[in-house]
Amino acid sequence: MDFQLTDDQRALRAGIRELLARRFDSTALRAAVDGGGLDRGLWRALGEAGFFALRLPEEAGGVGLGLPEAVLLFEEAGRALLPGPLIATHLAAGLVEGAAEGRAVVTAPDGGLVEWLEEADVVRGDVAGAEPIRSADPLTPLHRLPDGGDKGPPEWALLTAAEQLGSAGRTTAMAVQHAREREQFGQPIGAFQAVKHLCAQMLVRTEVARAAVYAAAVTGDPVEIAGAKLLADEAAVRCARDCLQVYGGMGFTWEAEVHLHLKRAWLRRERWLPTVPAQELQAAALEEAM
Amino acid sequence: MDLSYTPEEEEFRARLREWLAVVLPGLPPKPDPLDWPGRRAYDTGWQRMLYDAGYARVHWGASATLRLIFLEETERAGAPYVGANFVGLLHAGPTIAAEGTEEQRARWLEPVLRGDEVWCQGFSEPDAGSDLAALRTRAVRDGDAYVVSGSKIWTSHAQVADWCELLVRTDPDAPRHRGISWLAMPMDAPGITVRPLRTLAGSDEFAQLFLDEVRIPVGHRVGAENDGWRVTMVTLSYERGTAFVGEVVACRRVLVEIARAAHKNGTWDDPVIRRRLGCLHAEFTALWRLIQWNVSESERTGGVPGVGGSVFKLRYSHARQELYDAAAAVLGPDALDLGREWTLDRLSSLSYTIAAGTSQIQQNIVAERILGLPKGR
Numbered sequence: 001m002d003f004q005l006t007d008d009q010r011a012l013r014a015g016i017r018e019l020l021a022r023r024f025d026s027t028a029l030r031a032a033v034d035g036g037g038l039d040r041g042l043w044r045a046l047g048e049a050g051f052f053a054l055r056l057p058e059e060a061g062g063v064g065l066g067l068p069e070a071v072l073l074f075e076e077a078g079r080a081l082l083p084g085p086l087i088a089t090h091l092a093a094g095l096v097e098g099a100a101e102g103r104a105v106v107t108a109p110d111g112g113l114v115e116w117l118e119e120a121d122v123v124r125g126d127v128a129g130a131e132p133i134r135s136a137d138p139l140t141p142l143h144r145l146p147d148g149g150d151k152g153p154p155e156w157a158l159l160t161a162a163e164q165l166g167s168a169g170r171t172t173a174m175a176v177q178h179a180r181e182r183e184q185f186g187q188p189i190g191a192f193q194a195v196k197h198l199c200a201q202m203l204v205r206t207e208v209a210r211a212a213v214y215a216a217a218v219t220g221d222p223v224e225i226a227g228a229k230l231l232a233d234e235a236a237v238r239c240a241r242d243c244l245q246v247y248g249g250m251g252f253t254w255e256a257e258v259h260l261h262l263k264r265a266w267l268r269r270e271r272w273l274p275t276v277p278a279q280e281l282q283a284a285a286l287e288e289a290m
Numbered sequence: 291m292d293l294s295y296t297p298e299e300e301e302f303r304a305r306l307r308e309w310l311a312v313v314l315p316g317l318p319p320k321p322d323p324l325d326w327p328g329r330r331a332y333d334t335g336w337q338r339m340l341y342d343a344g345y346a347r348v349h350w351g352a353s354a355t356l357r358l359i360f361l362e363e364t365e366r367a368g369a370p371y372v373g374a375n376f377v378g379l380l381h382a383g384p385t386i387a388a389e390g391t392e393e394q395r396a397r398w399l400e401p402v403l404r405g406d407e408v409w410c411q412g413f414s415e416p417d418a419g420s421d422l423a424a425l426r427t428r429a430v431r432d433g434d435a436y437v438v439s440g441s442k443i444w445t446s447h448a449q450v451a452d453w454c455e456l457l458v459r460t461d462p463d464a465p466r467h468r469g470i471s472w473l474a475m476p477m478d479a480p481g482i483t484v485r486p487l488r489t490l491a492g493s494d495e496f497a498q499l500f501l502d503e504v505r506i507p508v509g510h511r512v513g514a515e516n517d518g519w520r521v522t523m524v525t526l527s528y529e530r531g532t533a534f535v536g537e538v539v540a541c542r543r544v545l546v547e548i549a550r551a552a553h554k555n556g557t558w559d560d561p562v563i564r565r566r567l568g569c570l571h572a573e574f575t576a577l578w579r580l581i582q583w584n585v586s587e588s589e590r591t592g593g594v595p596g597v598g599g600s601v602f603k604l605r606y607s608h609a610r611q612e613l614y615d616a617a618a619a620v621l622g623p624d625a626l627d628l629g630r631e632w633t634l635d636r637l638s639s640l641s642y643t644i645a646a647g648t649s650q651i652q653q654n655i656v657a658e659r660i661l662g663l664p665k666g667r
Contacts, residue, residue, distance in 0.1 A: 001293055001296075001355055002586050003292065003585075004586045068291050176662070188664050191663070191664040191666025192666060193653075196654060197650070197654075200653035203601065204656065208576050209576070212572070212579055214291055214579075215576075218292070219293065226572070227572030230572045278572075279565035279569055279572075280568060283565060286568065286571050
């Protein structure tokens with residue numbers, strides 16, 4: 001047992017982190033919020049980096065890696081708050097022409113919602129009667145579907161959990177940096193236990209979620225994936241709220257990035273195995289163990 | 291990332307499982323929790339069986355992964371826990387193995403492994419709990435001995451211990467972390483009074499020690515004089531490292547029993563209770579994975595567990611309390627019956643966010659040592 005990242009996995013993570021820092025920094029994030037629309041150039045760059053073709057076999061032109069590596073990529077996407085139907089396109093690689101290379105934007109419905117419908121080149125699934133709504137997340141346009149619609153495979157929930165994990169890690173880091181720099185009463189606010197303990201709990205939530213998400217990626221077990229989704233949802237939503245709290249009044253403004261993380265975390269929690277069905281799945285697993 | 295075990299590790303697991311199946315049915319019945327001599331005899335008897343079968347060294351002679359497998363399998367089979375051997379096996383033993391002289395290792399390690407000698411912990415004092423470096427128990431050099439006076443508190447197993455890992459102040463003028471030494475104190479030395487303390491669960495689980503000019507040979511000091519704080523940090527990292535592995539396995543088993551009880555009395559049909567138990571299932575699965583993560587990390591860095599133990603302890607101590615609160619929700623009014631097994635466990639779970647460093651201290655450790663936030667208050 002060596003439940004740690006391999007050197008190759010570390011290199012993969014560093015590579016995508018570097019790509020996203022270059023192609024999707026704060027300025028690009030701001031532009032995406034203000035201008036809307038999907039950056040097709042970035043989409044193709046992700047395709048060229050193997051983001052979508054990662055799990056496609058090499059003989060089919062893919063990278064030939066597995067779920068653990070995909071989880072690392074989506075964690076980085078979550079950390080950077082990367083917009084777009086990333087998971088639907090990733091799952092369409094090899095099935096939809098151009099998806100693997102990032103030439104096509106693919107979306108799919110889940111849980112009565114479908115994201116990026118107007119921007120998508122291909123829709124996998126039934127979206128008849130879709131009505132646009134004013135999405136709470138300014139980076140994710142949404143349509144509502146008349147009935148529940150199809151549910152995605154367990155990998156959807158896992159990759160969503162990975163994005164939640166990345167977001168939790170990012171808001172934890174943002175809160176800690178702010179707590180180190182912001183001074184009140186003549187010292188950094190991070191020297192006060194009330195603030196310090198908020199930050200410590202953020203890290204605890206993130207690290208527990210990390211163990212759950214990484215292990216679920218290794219085992220691929222649907223019950224473990226559902227558990228990982230539960231814990232990652234909790235980590236992303238609560239870390240974003242705590243980060244906002246540490247930022248104080250500044251955190252309540254449109255300028256701070258915190259609200260974007262919180263809104264996306266809310267959205268991800270409602271989709272691809274939301275809280276109640278995930279809890280029921282855990283309860284069913286307990287019944288099985290009885 | 292790899293969660294599979296090597297063929298050698300799997301073979302160890304299979305051999306251990308087979309041995310447990312043979313020896314466990316022949317064990318004497320568990321002693322009454324208030325019968326300390328009985329508990330000592332039971333726990334050291336089990337340790338001797340492990341020694342004779344070649345498993346005694348697993349806590350500090352083997353790899354962290356073998357220890358993980360050992361704790362997982364013994365708990366799963368319902369074998370006795372370390373009990374009265376806790377301090378000797380998981381604290382003093384590893385500390386002496388890492389910091390002691392050749393002579394000290396030869397004197398103290400084997401008796402712990404054989405179950406011949408039991409240790410207790412003399413760290414906390416009435417005025418030095420979370421602020422451990424405020425300890426005041428004095429040790430004054432007199433020839434080839436230290437003369438020790440003061441008081442220690444929250445000392446589990448003191449009633450039946452042979453040795454005490456004792457922190458004393460050897461230089462009252464040095465900065466408070468610098469003037470401390472780590473001594474092995476024989477519990478039969480003149481001048482020691484043990485006064486049992488009653489816990490909120492109604493048992494005399496720990497004790498207060500009064501030390502009145504107790505003479506301890508200088509050769510019983512582990513590590514250099516006034517270097518005891520560093521030696522202690524080695525001990526504490528073990529305490530927070532893998533000490534809770536068996537308990538997480540036990541919690542997973544208790545959760546299944548609670549679900550069974552909920553089925554039996556119909557509370558399972560209440561979605562609030564059912565989903566609460568579901569959340570705990572996800573929680574304890576994740577805590578098990580976090581243990582595997584921490585063990586793998588310590589295998590890679592070679593040895594002493596890191597501050598990841600604080601992250602684990604913070605979450606686990608809270609989850610354990612949630613588990614028994616959920617049991618109470620399932621039991622309803624029966625949860626007030628001290629005769630029900632989960633009621634006493636619920637009471638004792640209250641110590642987990644206090645013992646071995648309170649949750650507030652652990653949060654300071656995480657914030658300052660992992661996140662790099664400034665020291666302050």
